[in-house]
Amino acid sequence: MRMRRIRNNPILRSMTAETSLDVKDLIYPLFVIEGENIKKEIPSLPGVYHFSVDRLEEEIQDIVDLKIPAVILFGVVDHKDSCGSGAYDDNGIIQQACRKIKDITSDLVVITDLCMCEYTDHGHCGILDDTGMVDNDKTLDYLAKIAVSHAKAGSDVIAPSDMMDFRVSKIRGALDENGFKDIPIMSYAAKFASKYYGPFRDAAGSSPSFGDRKSYQMDFHNGDEALREIAQDLDEDADFIIVKPGLAYLDVLARAKDHFNTNFITYNVSGEYAMILKAIECGIFDESIIMENMIAMKRAGAKMIITYHAKWLARQLKEGHHA
Numbered sequence: 168m169r170m171r172r173i174r175n176n177p178i179l180r181s182m183t184a185e186t187s188l189d190v191k192d193l194i195y196p197l198f199v200i201e202g203e204n205i206k207k208e209i210p211s212l213p214g215v216y217h218f219s220v221d222r223l224e225e226e227i228q229d230i231v232d233l234k235i236p237a238v239i240l241f242g243v244v245d246h247k248d249s250c251g252s253g254a255y256d257d258n259g260i261i262q263q264a265c266r267k268i269k270d271i272t273s274d275l276v277v278i279t280d281l282c283m284c285e286y287t288d289h290g291h292c293g294i295l296d297d298t299g300m301v302d303n304d305k306t307l308d309y310l311a312k313i314a315v316s317h318a319k320a321g322s323d324v325i326a327p328s329d330m331m332d333f334r335v336s337k338i339r340g341a342l343d344e345n346g347f348k349d350i351p352i353m354s355y356a357a358k359f360a361s362k363y364y365g366p367f368r369d370a371a372g373s374s375p376s377f378g379d380r381k382s383y384q385m386d387f388h389n390g391d392e393a394l395r396e397i398a399q400d401l402d403e404d405a406d407f408i409i410v411k412p413g414l415a416y417l418d419v420l421a422r423a424k425d426h427f428n429t430n431f432i433t434y435n436v437s438g439e440y441a442m443i444l445k446a447i448e449c450g451i452f453d454e455s456i457i458m459e460n461m462i463a464m465k466r467a468g469a470k471m472i473i474t475y476h477a478k479w480l481a482r483q484l485k486e487g488h489h490a
């Protein structure tokens with residue numbers, strides 16, 4: 168078998184491509200900040216901005232024009248307290264942003280990231296006990312409350328990223344009880360404690376004030392455990408499964424895809440984005456490296472990709488540039 172008989176011909180090569188990227192695969196992360204008239208580039212994430220709610224319209228229009236089908240929202244707040252009350256405030260930043268986006272368009276799926284670290288004064292993803300450890304079970308009640316508040320504000324998909332045990336079933340129950348049976352849950356099921364999140368934490372102001380997240384996020388030495396996490400979340404009725412980070416964790420995604428028949432999403436995280444932009448800036452690669460990375464994630468089994476490159480990719484695809 169001479170494999171190059173097909174490879175030799177560019178048209179046949181493209182006709183036999185096993186993987187492709189479509190704009191429908193993309194989810195764009197959006198940072199919404201308290202205040203007025205703010206559109207400010209995030210220094211650690213070039214090309215990505217903080218927007219105040221009153222400045223969202225222009226950005227949302229741009230995203231819709233590019234035909235990107237979904238955004239995932241992160242809130243950045245000034246007021247923080249021990250129980251992250253800003254996260255479940257019906258007039259909180261995410262709730263306001265949801266209502267605003269729904270006023271602007273019905274052509275965009277609004278996914279809301281659900282976590283407490285952006286809202287707690289200690290920067291951890293849950294409620295602390297007397298010893299300063301995150302209290303898993305106590306945190307669940309808060310997560311449920313935040314989820315219902317997001318749904319009331321118009322969120323289309325709830326995406327818990329806290330990594331507490333049993334949170335999917337707790338959130339599912341709360342949504343169902345409050346009349347939101349049809350709101351899906353996109354679970355960050357296999358989320359690893361990773362250095363790749365560095366630029367995001369600057370952007371969201373969510374660095375823990377002490378310690379780290381290794382007691383609730385996954386240890387990067389483990390792949391089998393990721394399958395157990397995913398199995399549990401599917402058992403608790405998660406509708407979508409996120410594996411995070413992306414590139415260095417594609418083995419986990421590929422194994423998960425072999426095991427489970429569900430919609431997988433990979434999060435091409437802030438550190439991956441910043442690293443690639445820096446490498447392009449230094450002349451190590453040209454921009455086509457971005458498309459190659461996206462295809463790698465698709466090939467590993469991602470149905471969708473959350474990526475800061477989404478707008479750039481959508482423009483490329485619109486102009487007919489495919490990988």
Ligand SMILES: [Zn+2]
Pocket residue numbers: 282283284285291292328329
């Ligand atoms: Zn968190």
